Amino acid sequence: MNIQTNILPTYEDMLAAHERIKPYIHRTPVLTSSYFNDLTGAELFFKCENFQKAGAFKVRGACNAVFGLTEEMAKKGVATHSSGNHALSLSYAAGRRGIPCHVVMPRTAPKAKKDAVRGYGGIITECEPSTSSREATFAEVQKETGAEFVHPYNDPRVIAGQGTCSKELMEQTDGLDAVIAPIGGGGMVSGTCLTLSTLAPEVKIYAAEPEQADDAYRSFKAGHIIADDAPVTIADGLKVPLKENTWHFVSTYVTDIFTASEQEIIDAMKLTWQRMKIVMEASCSVPLATIFKNPDVFRGKRVGVVITGGNVDLDTLPWIK
Amino acid sequence: MNIQTNILPTYEDMLAAHERIKPYIHRTPVLTSSYFNDLTGAELFFKCENFQKAGAFKVRGACNAVFGLTEEMAKKGVATHSSGNHALSLSYAAGRRGIPCHVVMPRTAPKAKKDAVRGYGGIITECEPSTSSREATFAEVQKETGAEFVHPYNDPRVIAGQGTCSKELMEQTDGLDAVIAPIGGGGMVSGTCLTLSTLAPEVKIYAAEPEQADDAYRSFKAGHIIADDAPVTIADGLKVPLKENTWHFVSTYVTDIFTASEQEIIDAMKLTWQRMKIVMEASCSVPLATIFKNPDVFRGKRVGVVITGGNVDLDTLPWIK
Numbered sequence: 001m002n003i004q005t006n007i008l009p010t011y012e013d014m015l016a017a018h019e020r021i022k023p024y025i026h027r028t029p030v031l032t033s034s035y036f037n038d039l040t041g042a043e044l045f046f047k048c049e050n051f052q053k054a055g056a057f058k059v060r061g062a063c064n065a066v067f068g069l070t071e072e073m074a075k076k077g078v079a080t081h082s083s084g085n086h087a088l089s090l091s092y093a094a095g096r097r098g099i100p101c102h103v104v105m106p107r108t109a110p111k112a113k114k115d116a117v118r119g120y121g122g123i124i125t126e127c128e129p130s131t132s133s134r135e136a137t138f139a140e141v142q143k144e145t146g147a148e149f150v151h152p153y154n155d156p157r158v159i160a161g162q163g164t165c166s167k168e169l170m171e172q173t174d175g176l177d178a179v180i181a182p183i184g185g186g187g188m189v190s191g192t193c194l195t196l197s198t199l200a201p202e203v204k205i206y207a208a209e210p211e212q213a214d215d216a217y218r219s220f221k222a223g224h225i226i227a228d229d230a231p232v233t234i235a236d237g238l239k240v241p242l243k244e245n246t247w248h249f250v251s252t253y254v255t256d257i258f259t260a261s262e263q264e265i266i267d268a269m270k271l272t273w274q275r276m277k278i279v280m281e282a283s284c285s286v287p288l289a290t291i292f293k294n295p296d297v298f299r300g301k302r303v304g305v306v307i308t309g310g311n312v313d314l315d316t317l318p319w320i321k
Numbered sequence: 322m323n324i325q326t327n328i329l330p331t332y333e334d335m336l337a338a339h340e341r342i343k344p345y346i347h348r349t350p351v352l353t354s355s356y357f358n359d360l361t362g363a364e365l366f367f368k369c370e371n372f373q374k375a376g377a378f379k380v381r382g383a384c385n386a387v388f389g390l391t392e393e394m395a396k397k398g399v400a401t402h403s404s405g406n407h408a409l410s411l412s413y414a415a416g417r418r419g420i421p422c423h424v425v426m427p428r429t430a431p432k433a434k435k436d437a438v439r440g441y442g443g444i445i446t447e448c449e450p451s452t453s454s455r456e457a458t459f460a461e462v463q464k465e466t467g468a469e470f471v472h473p474y475n476d477p478r479v480i481a482g483q484g485t486c487s488k489e490l491m492e493q494t495d496g497l498d499a500v501i502a503p504i505g506g507g508g509m510v511s512g513t514c515l516t517l518s519t520l521a522p523e524v525k526i527y528a529a530e531p532e533q534a535d536d537a538y539r540s541f542k543a544g545h546i547i548a549d550d551a552p553v554t555i556a557d558g559l560k561v562p563l564k565e566n567t568w569h570f571v572s573t574y575v576t577d578i579f580t581a582s583e584q585e586i587i588d589a590m591k592l593t594w595q596r597m598k599i600v601m602e603a604s605c606s607v608p609l610a611t612i613f614k615n616p617d618v619f620r621g622k623r624v625g626v627v628i629t630g631g632n633v634d635l636d637t638l639p640w641i642k
Binding site: 276 | 350352371376591595597598599600601631635636638640641
């Protein structure tokens with residue numbers, strides 16, 4: 001039995017999600033940097049989801065999906081296809097509930113990622129690195145196990161879970177003018193829209209995207225979803241396209257989407273590590289890179305910046321050749 | 322006019338220091354990691370001075386020295402010889418008070434370090450990379466400027482300032498059994514002894530040192546100061562020897578000193594970056610490396626671990642060849 005994924009989550013769903021997941025997530029800290037404030041002329045508040053359980057905000061949505069299952073559904077476990085933070089997060093959440101988590105991953109995925117998923121108790125089924133093989137393998141796993149599919153971002157339970165991040169951010173700051181987050185499939189941005197459109201509709205919501213994977217930017221300008229085929233960017237969490245639920249939130253509530261080049265992303269990433277002493281993924285530096293490029297939009301404003309995750313391969317840093 | 326440096330600071334000096342420096346420092350967060358708790362069987366509380374102003378705990382002592390000067394003394398500025406975090410911190414503190422800071426640095430020091438000192442407003446005078454040249458150059462600078470000498474660790478104002486770190490740590494945790502910090506010249510460990518011997522004398526104090534720069538360990542075992550000539554270690558903040566004031570605290574209040582090899586230090590450093598998502602210096606991972614090596618000492622205990630600084634050259638990480 002799968003829930004209907006084309007139902008939009010409500011503000012009450014987000015509030016319920018926060019109560020449900022609180023025992024399993026960190027209330028991550030909000031850091032500030034006088035260096036970056038001086039540099040941008042804005043007042044920046046970094047919500048550090050790189051310090052989150054399993055190293056990424058995705059654990060919010062994953063926990064909401066897993067702990068919202070009935071006992072009967074939970075017995076059969078959950079399943080997803082992902083080689084990134086959603087796989088880790090869903091494995092972590094399922095482990096905390098003591099139910100199985102099935103993850104379909106391409107056999108070519110890095111060993112470190114597979115090890116990390118297994119470290120959290122995830123059960124991996126390998127597929128060939130193609131969409132057809134992934135879909136066929138996933139269908140088989142789901143048929144065999146009866147596990148509940150939890151989509152990485154288009155699932156309303158996941159969006160409601162991600163929305164808890166900006167609820168905390170508003171509680172931890174004394175009012176904001178804007179929030180900016182990276183956009184890939186749009187789960188974090190949609191959760192932000194869900195929460196702020198009710199809690200603080202005066203706060204402007206911006207999204208930031210790599211130039212080389214700018215499908216959300218082009219969708220936003222065109223007024224309909226444009227999906228890219230296999231974009232290439234260092235910000236590897238941001239390669240996936242919008243889907244109907246996330247498109248709803250993005251097209252309704254986002255003020256603008258900005259883009260940054262690969263070099264701008266890498267420069268902002270290194271500078272953040274250097275000055276803020278935090279380990280974060282390339283995806284997380286896209287918002288800061290776009291703030292540098294659009295100073296007039298942010299100068300004099302109080303801006304929340306979502307640092308989405310910290311699962312980095314420390315052996316290959318993009319500024320070390 | 323220089324203050325007498327052979328006067329030991331008191332607990333009241335530390336309390337006064339905390340009031341004095343509060344406007345200029347961060348109350349840094351205490352982070353925990355269920356991963357490291359599982360790994361060690363201890364409950365670890367990481368006091369993150371890598372997030373401190375100027376990137377290191379040394380700003381506490383530097384601010385206490387700078388803001389404790391009379392108006393008359395302050396006019397002539399402060400001076401020190403250091404190529405590390407003390408130089409940065411003293412420059413930052415002097416900048417905040419609007420007085421000059423003279424730093425004698427070897428001309429061979431990395432350009433990045435000189436740029437960082439200048440970035441905080443420090444005035445650099447270069448010397449040859451030898452003790453005699455450094456002392457001669459420093460004497461000249463002091464004679465010309467009349468600036469107040471602030472020693473990196475043997476100065477009672479500096480020790481009182483560093484002691485504010487463990488005061489915060491005790492306020493931020495619900496009781497501890499032990500605190501462990503890296504030891505070089507002994508400024509942080511002495512400040513910890515100063516504070517805890519009055520505030521929480523039941524808390525055991527441990528120090529951690531690189532095997533390849535184990536002069537404090539050997540001093541502790543021998544019962545008198547042993548100074549090494551130019552030790553070589555990746556933990557470059559820990560190469561300097563104890564001096565009379567820090568020796569007093571270390572020999573009186575420290576329970577034990579543990580050592581770790583270069584590889585153990587690097588492994589603990591990488592693992593901390595990976596799991597806690599923080600950028601910290603090699604020196605900071607020596608305590609964790611020694612906790613791994615001495616599990617029986619720490620198992621079942623609540624242990625404060627001082628993460629001393631985060632000023633790392635991101636272009637040359639020790640695990641990337």
